[in-house]
Amino acid sequence: MPSTTWADAQGLCTFVDASPSPFHVCATVSMLLTGNGFTELHETDSWPGEPGRYFLVRGGSLIAWSTEGVGRTAPFRIVGGHTDSPNLRVKQHPDLSSAGWQLVGLEPYGGAWLNSWLDRDLGISGRLSVRAGNTVEEKLVRVDEPILRVPQLAIHLSEDRKGVHLDPQRHLNGVWGVGADRRSFIDFVAERAEVPADAVLGWELMTHDLAPSALVGTEQDLVSAPRLDNQGTCYAGTQALLSAVERPGDQVPVLALFDHEEVGSMSDRGAFSDLLSTVLERIVLGRGGGREEFLQTMAGSICASGDMAHATHPNYPDRHEPAHHIAVNGGPVLKVNQNLRYATDAAGAGAFALACDQAGVPLQRYVHRADLPCGSTIGPITASRTGLSTVDVGAAQLGMHSSRELMGARDVRAYSDALAAFLTPTA
Ligand code: ZN
16 A cells, blocks of 8 residues: 555554544644644634634534635635544443443434443543533543443343344443442543532533554554544644645635534534534635625535445445445545435536546446435535535445444545545646
């Protein structure tokens, strides 16, 4: 494999391992951006009028853009994605015991493949709300030690040895020790976060598999990692933005990464929120433009909604549309659905196909089997919330929503190259 491609796949592994929660995804992307000349803005401040590289974080969502070298009414070229992944999250009263075991009460977030969370060494990450006098501060926390495990039932105890149905209420609690006198789990997390236990007022805590991401296969041409859906896009999109700002065109490149896609996007920071449209309008207003100029700008703008795509599974080829074979390491994927589970229309398809051609990477075209329900993305939501022309794209993977997923190592670079070309179309 070419060394630059290997470096990109290895870079994705490093990115994913650094980012066990949506909040950590934002922290990782923020670090990459600030290291490349981006300045963090806050929504409560007035924004600078001069062109530059900027980003802001709202909870587990992040928007980044560059106005360097472009006019005040330059249209936006947006790459979207989501920071969250299905997992098991900590309940509000997590301390449980059963049969002499100490348990942490967990429940699924999003459409997690529950079986994939069994018998794995799990760490904890997320954020705490911590009392500081008469205010509340946010504190990121992560514990990369095997403190939790959701144990599977022995095959001898299952009714027919064909596997068991997993009840999300009863079968997903994590063990973290035995005996009667263990302290509270939140007290433990507070200690690791180096805050007083009685100062913890709220939390969003989630589990993550501690096995490090890896390049696998004899040719190391596959990436085995958690959260590829959709950190594969968060990483490729960030790389694309960093590439795009080095060769500015006549449009404003934007990276928009949203939390809460896996649970429907309806939150203060999800794709259903005002986050993207507010930021885009403030970019125009901050540079002295008005509402009219903002609306003109939006009319010429376009969004590529990046989310992972289904590669054809070698053991289940019948689950796929037979005329739309999708290969790992076969290049980025254009996703089309006649019932608009994906937002792609002919115009969006044209823009992304052109970007792939300009980037010199092949393009694959995906449609879901007509007799199976198709998943969705932030694409249709973004399109309907903003009126932006939107195209759904992705990179191919297996095992979507498993705690451990698989994609092509060569697709990492091809995907980011295509997104970079999309962000900076050549005239
Ligand atoms: Zn996704």
